[in-house]
Amino acid sequence: MNFSLSSFASRFNWPGAIFMALLLLLWEWSARAVASPNFPGLLQVLGVLINDSAELAPQMAVTLWRAAAGFALALVVMLPLGIFIGRTPAFGRYVEPMIDLLRPLPPLAIVPVAMLFMGTGSAAKISVIFYSASFPLLIHAIDATRGTHPLLVQVGRSLGLTRVEIMRQIDLPAALPKIMAGVRVAIAVALLISVSSEMLLSTDGVGNYLMRSQEQFRIAAGLAGLIAIALVSLTINIGVRAIENHLLAWHRKSLGSAPL
Amino acid sequence: MTATRNNPLRAFLGLAGLLTVWQLIVAARWVPEEYLPGVPAVFGALVEQFSDRAFWVGEALTLLRAIGGLLLATVCGVGVAVLAARFRWVEQALAPLVQIMLSLPPAALVPLSIFALGLGPKLFAFIIWYSAVWVIYLGTNNALRSNEPVQLNMARTFGYGRWETLWRVRLPAAAPEVFTSVRLAAAGALMATVATEMLAGKDGLGFLLYDTAFSLRIPEMFALLLTAGFNGVLLNQAILRMRRYVSGWHEQLSATARA
Amino acid sequence: QTSLKVGGLRTVALLPVTYALQKGYFKREGLDVEVVTVNSGPAVISAVMSDSVQIGYSGVLPVMYARAQNQPVQIFTAFTYETAKADGKWTWLIASSKSGVKSAKDLAGKTVAINASGALCEILVREHLAKAGVAWDAVKKIVVPFPQMQAALQLGNADAACLVEPFRTNVNVSPAIQGVTLGSGVLADKSAQYSLDILFAKEAWGKANKDTLRRFNKGLKTALDDFMRDPALWRNLITEEFKLSPAVVSLMKKDLTFSDLQPKVSDIQPLVEGLERNGMLSAPLKAEDVVLRLD
Amino acid sequence: MHALLEVRGLTKSLGDGAARQPIISDLSFEARPGEFLSVVGPSGCGKTTLLMCLAGLYDIDGGSVAFQGHQVQSPPPGVSVVFQDYSRSLLPWKNNLDNVLFGMKRTELPEAQRRPRALELLQAVGLTGYETHFPWQVSGGMQQRVAIARGLAAQSRLLLLDEPLAAVDAQTRADLQDLLLDLAKRFNQTCLLVTHDVDEAVYVADRVIVLSRRPTRVVTEFVVDCPKPRDQITTREHPDYLRLRHEVISMIRSMRAVH
Amino acid sequence: MHALLEVRGLTKSLGDGAARQPIISDLSFEARPGEFLSVVGPSGCGKTTLLMCLAGLYDIDGGSVAFQGHQVQSPPPGVSVVFQDYSRSLLPWKNNLDNVLFGMKRTELPEAQRRPRALELLQAVGLTGYETHFPWQVSGGMQQRVAIARGLAAQSRLLLLDEPLAAVDAQTRADLQDLLLDLAKRFNQTCLLVTHDVDEAVYVADRVIVLSRRPTRVVTEFVVDCPKPRDQITTREHPDYLRLRHEVISMIRSMRAVH
């Protein structure tokens, strides 16, 4: 490892950090200007966050566990299914209307149905997360697969690849740069729905913490919970980006000479 | 046979398949029928709704709100993504914010947004916009960053400036992917509309849903859910039609694989 | 004509307001009232605090929590009370017959459904468990929205549930559940009297507009008097507004305790104590701060 | 000796609906095992389309294509293709070596011998030192050579080459012509080479097939009776070669593609 | 007459970090107004890279490139390029006509005359009847001709052509060579044609520049003193032509790309 400060400094997203810092400053400043109990400032919220961190950390673990389980399930099922649908338009014409019908059903409305089949424990929540994270993956996988240049598929066919092999060895890598947008959305959705479902039906998790803060009008605590989610989301994003950099190095480099 | 022509019969068969599975689950009596009514009961309730003026008004309002919010989100999301494509620092500055916003539950923001925006149309607009805009931004941003280098070089040598290249090459090339994310965001917008109507409002499908759930009119509730789903199909078809108009080449090109 | 916006939960208890509106009782008082539905306690408070509405309708708890967090809101009307009377409660703890639970004592090791953590149901369950000598941690809690409670009981996801109307009646009449009432009332102390559904406003605005609020209450009182005179009117209204089956409505709690609209500090005090007793207040709260006296 | 490939009355149209146009009409020819065929014809006449039909990548509209006595419906084992659009036909996420290895899918070569064989092929096309480069990191001519190496890696009975040498320089071209001839002979491989270079067509082929303008059919076939093995110096000075070359050129000149 | 294009001691490396390799080293030449230059060199030697540097698409590492007396830093007006990767350089969402019109951005042609001019160019490259086809609906050679038409549409002082005729048949190729010569003369356009076809290089050029293997530099320049205008029959039989052709081929043969 040749870690050096300067290489870190050049890779670090300075504009992003500065912009976030400015937003946070603006928040603190305007909170002081408004001086309302409805609008606690950054420092106050951070105080609550530090204060409650011992309580929040295990809750966050629960939330993340469910989000991860739901997302992983969705990834394993929907990525292959999406590529299959994208590669098999005849099949797509039957199932896509089904997907479009299910897509806009609010998770709030799915919860009661999920409860009927999965009870009120983690299984119900994970199935709702799975449900919600499925669509970004599915839609992006379908569209990205259809967007693959036909010649690549013909190469695969002429080399005697089977349908499944074409999907795995050609469609997946070729569509991956586009699918990544769906993966990112799906990860965010998994986290979001994990929290939301906890707000609705849970006695644990960050969502429950948020709900409790909302119920008890502890606005600062509510914001502290949101900041905790934000931090976790940013951390996850670092990991996703590392994976993406690894998987899609070829894509980034092949665009290298592009004058953006 | 080409992918550009959609056969409504197949779509119908697909939906019929879904309903059959549903009815089979009901018939298997996994769960009491009072909580998961069968297809005939739901359709009965749906047909009953048809004679109710509140239903039609609610349906129209929900659709209009969702479409309005989606349009707003599309303009913002694509607009900012274009800016971000042109100026790298904009993209970098926004990256953490977008990531955060994408994963904050709108439900947690509701009391705060009511405080800031009141209960009127502004609240609806904001929540629907919020639940759609980040997805669109992210998708458009992703698409605009993956242009064919040869095309960009070509445009430059023909004298197209950065902005013009953005309009004339990068955006058209990205269009199919942009539509993908708008498609995704449309579902988000519909959900947010219904959720907001459930929370605060006196009309719309969400309001009716809350009401039916409150009074345990389960078949009607499912009928309304079906309507919400149907709205998704409708909106999605509209977007696909628009995509066919804007970048139909894309579908045709991909259809040549099966010549 | 003074314009007034009322925002609040869409529940049975808000019906008098809508009824008074329909009947023109507010107009008669020179008030131009508009009702906006807001289906979450905290959201109603936000709506009042942001001046989107002048009058908020919610359960009493959110207002108490908000006040404890220095939100300047005060209650000026209460329409439902839980009283010492035999039929004086609006909240219930009910078990399904197949759970085998006969009394609150049997709940140890069982699962109880509440509608939200930190809300009305939590204090109710805590109170009744404490009274029965069962530790709060000995019971598994699940959160289930009211409309799904019945299914949770029937499917065995929950052994008992905290319920309000009309869900309570539905559970009671369901042959698959055959609800067993384990207790009623938010506070376990049967003799206590306290308000449940209330109207509130911002303190400063309320103090400056006492006359408006008095007129509002007068209009409301007219409506309530109609109901007291003719309980059938009340039931028909519920049947119509919520499209509930008349059979269920006829079984619903009949007693209307709309006696006096002006809540007294003593109507709040038992709840403050109850919250404190159960460790549910995150900041100290004085009952007199919560009440806005119109006289 | 019966034919390895037999094309009888092949017809094929392309395009959708009203824009559908006949590309190939009533085209027949056959290829015997081990034979080297060249195909020449005006630009846009339908050579690529023909190859796609032979490879089972396009459904045919009429007539028949039989490979080893069986009708070709989907890509048959034993046929490999080097595509005209070489840059798009390489997998951008695989380096050159992996692209070549990818072509070995259907070979019986044991796993352990594949890598050495692929390296050998890359060396044969002059790409030693570029094994770990990605296709988009090497020049057009080099990409085309990777595509050739991949086509050869398949060790198929029938090799369809669509202008495989269009992007390489004259010297490399000559070397690769000899490589193709050598390999075809060694493995008794049948080759069908589409080319625009009449010299090339005559030099490598046992038979030159001349196609007409669109809708295309076989105008004539020339049997190239220059002795084998061919040689860049002696063959190109052989009187038969010069005569045939002249004949083919005159033939083509009489049906120019530019209208 | 001073030079239109002046390249002095050009050096250029490509690749990242440790993989960075010198492609062009100390390359110098110049082009006078109206001159037609051919560039030949082994596959992968750096011809495309050179063109990219001349067009201002790559930053150069050392030396200088001056166009009309100004250093080239970004694509200068008056230079247009026909890219080697023709199929990728065409915009798939524009039909052939619109692709050609796309090249006219910097011309002074009034709006009203652009369409007729584009149609004229498409006709000149033999694509009448394919104006409304999309690039991916026409054959490889036809795509390449669309790219040529687009390059010509720019009416630039300097036209850089990267193997523009690699995918067209012999007859069309000859026709297009004459077209290029004709237009270059008519508009006093300077052309730099990269080609692998030595016959072509000699036939069209006033001067043939021979490049070495990588890292590339100018090995030698041949002045083609065959009389102008050229003619496919008489020029190709001209003794100077035959001599030069022979010299260039021997030169190239002595530095084969296949190691």
Ligand SMILES: Nc1ncnc2c1ncn2[C@@H]1O[C@H](COP(=O)(O)OP(=O)(O)OP(=O)(O)O)[C@@H](O)[C@H]1O
């Ligand atoms: N992105 C890159 N990274 C590393 N090396 C590169 C890259 N692009 C090109 N090269 C190398 O630069 C050299 C010159 O490439 P260039 O495309 O200029 O060749 P060329 O002369 O045009 O060849 P051809 O006639 O085959 O088109 C090649 O050896 C290639 O491997």
Ligand SMILES: Nc1ncnc2c1ncn2[C@@H]1O[C@H](COP(=O)(O)OP(=O)(O)OP(=O)(O)O)[C@@H](O)[C@H]1O
């Ligand atoms: N998708 C399509 N839709 C309509 N026409 C098409 C399509 N694809 C190809 N064509 C037409 O088919 C004809 C033959 O194309 P093909 O690619 O087979 O030509 P070719 O002989 O390979 O030409 P070249 O030598 O230029 O590569 C062309 O005239 C082209 O316009």
Ligand SMILES: [Mg+2]
């Ligand atoms: Mg072709």
Ligand SMILES: [Mg+2]
């Ligand atoms: Mg090149």
